[in-house]
Amino acid sequence: MRIDPIIVRARRLRPRRLVPQAVSRRLRRLWAVARRQWRRSLQFRVVGITLLLSAALVLAFSYTVASLISNGVLQNKLDQSKNMIDNGSGYAMRELAGFTQPDDPSLPPSLRNVVTQLYGSINNQEAEVVMLRRSGDLNASWPPSRNPDVMDNPQVSGLRSLVVGAKGGTYQQIATLDIGDGTQKYLVMGTPVAVGSVPIELYYVIPLRTEDELVRFTGAVVTGTGIALVALLALIAAMMTRLVVTPVRVAARTAQRLSAGLLDQRMVVRGEDDLARLAAAFNQMAANLQRQIVRLEEMSRLQRRFTSDVSHELRTPLTTVRMAADLLFASRDEFEPAAARSAELLQAELDRFEALLTDLLEISRFDAGFAALDAEPTDLVPVVRRVTDQLTSLAERCKVELRVVVPEAEVIAEVDPRRVERVLRNLVGNAVEHGEARPVVVTLAADGSAVAVTVRDHGVGLKPGEEKLVFNRFWRADPSRARQTGGTGLGLSISLEDARLHGGWLEAWGAPGKGAQFRLTLPARNGDRLVSSPLRLVPDDARADEAALIGETP
Structure with a gap:
């Protein structure tokens, strides 16, 4: 509860x-x-800037106009009130000229009569006329009947001290008072009245209700006009900007369609102004691009077909030549030394020629989009060991030590084992070729979403920018270097296409004199999207060297 x-x-x-x-x-x-609209919309920025600048301009103009009107109205009221108090003080001095003693018994009635006459001479029934007489330390006042204590308000104490200490002149102060008609602003004006030895003060308390209402009305009118003007300027800016932004947006959408392959998209040309000329030039550019793209696609199609046809057509004579070369190679012991050597060279070059035709056919399948992936759950540990075993003899000839670092447990991934083995064979073969008789390390690792294989050599390395060029067809870092395997120049290009077919990455790192490292990263499950790799692309020893170099830099 x-x-x-x-x-x-x-x-x-x-x-x-x-x-x-x-x-x-x-x-x-x-x-x-x-913020997103400010970054992405030109119209929003133009309208926003116009709105801010026009608001600042209108605010300054409104403040200036309101200040001028307020000062003008107040100054006019001050001039009228000064004339009125000057006339009133002259009248009071004339009426009270015969009094010389402060204790004259007829002085209070005379003061009341003077106040009454002065009060009746003004045209504002909400005003007050106050006359104060000082007798020693005491003040005596004879105001009208509504509020006899109006001059005792703390807001006018400063004005009273000025009037008391002055021998002449007029003083004024604006104060918020309540003299019987509610709290409002009043103009309080005071002046000393010289009547013999009798010190008298004359005050006019004049309401500013009319002037205050006029200033407020003027401020409201100026503010409303300013807001309407700012809104109108923003609307005009939006309309004018729309005239310019709309063709730009149409051009952007048309360009996006063109980039998506819709080469027949064009802009509508209206009129003969600058925007119309822009649309016409854009259409002309799109037409030229369409012709060039169609021509290049046709040339590429013909080139791919030519490569495929030539590769297929060369198969038949190559088979015949292969049969004859095998026969000669088998009988080379019966030939003279020069003829036997020729038979061996013929056999080696035919092997290379056949590998080149195989790679060309594979490339043509990739270009035509006919390459298919036969993915199946595969343990990559035996694949890595099988590749290194196949290249052991090459490593021994190049005096390169092959080191394999693989997990003790199985590394299962949904891959095409034939393509993965081909990629690894190309990577390890290139590392042995460029290893400069130094160790080559092959590392396999996996996590929950990806598997990776790195091939690290400590040879000549790669120059800056060559890590992208190594995957180009028929590209070689140093054409003068003697090759041990007689490669076709297409191995890394095919390896890159195999990695992309798996949805994976094939990347390279290298530095002159520090060797190179290639990393193959494949998703553990076919069709998954890669986010990270279990192995780093830059080797740990290279990262340590860079850190040491940075630490030595002052």
Whole structure:
């Protein structure tokens, strides 16, 4: 039973805590939308800048106009009130000229008569006329009947001290008072009245209701006009910007369609202005691009077909030549030394020629989009060991030590084992060729989403920028280097296509004199998207060298 009030109290307090958070989230969301529109929309930026600049200009203009009108109205009221108090003080001095003693018994009635006459001479029934007489340390006042204590208000104490200490002149102050008609602004003007030895002060308390209402009305009119002007300028800016932005947006959409392969897309040309000439030039550019792309596609198609046809057509004579070369190679022991050597060279070159035709056919299948992936769950540990075993004899001839680092457990991935083995054979073969008689390390690793194989050599390395060029067809870092395997120049290109067919990565790193490292990363499950690799592309020893170099730099 005691838990219920606590629950009720918590439910009552929860909205109070969540309201500021909800408002803050909404404000952040609106700010994010505004920032995104500012970055992405030219029209939004132009309208926003126009709105801000016009608002600042209108605000300054409105403030200037309102200040001028307020100062003019107040100055006019001051001039009228000064004339009125000057006339009133002259009248009071004339009426009270015969009094010389402060304790004259006829002075108070005369003061009341003067105040009454002065009060009747003004045309504002909300005003007050006050005359004060100082007798020693005491003040005596004879104001009208509505508010006899108006001059005791703390807001006019400073004005009274000025009037008391002055021997002449008029002083004024604007104060917010309540003399019987509600709190409002008043203009209080005071002046000393010289009547013999009798010190008298004359004050006019004049309401500023009419002037205040006029200033407020003027401010409201100027503010409303400014807001309407700013909105009108923003609308005009939006309309004018739309005339320019709309063709740009149409051009952007048309360019996107062209980049997506819709080469027949064109802009509508209206009129003869600059935007019309822009649309016409854009259409001309699109037409030229379409012709060039169609021509290049036709040439590429013919080239791929030529490569495929030539590769297929060469198969038949190559088979015949292969049969004759095998016969000669088998009988080379019966030939003279020169003829036997020729038979061996013929056999080696035929092997290379056959490998080149095989690679050309594979490349043509990739170019035509006919390459298919036969993925199946495969343990990559035996694949890596099988590749290194096949290249052991080559490594021994090149005096290169092959090191294999693989996990003890199985590394299962859904891959095409034939293509993966071909990629690894190309990578390890190139590493042995360029290893400069130094060790080559093949490393296999896996995580929950990907498997990776790195092939690290410590040979000549790669120059800056060559890590991208190594995958180009028939590209060689150093054409003068003697090859041990007689490669075709297409191995890394085919390896890159095999990696892409798996949805994986094939990357290269290298530095002059520090060797190179190639990394093959494949998704563990066919069709998954790669996010990271279990192995680093830059070797740990190279990273340590770079860190040491940075540490030595002052």
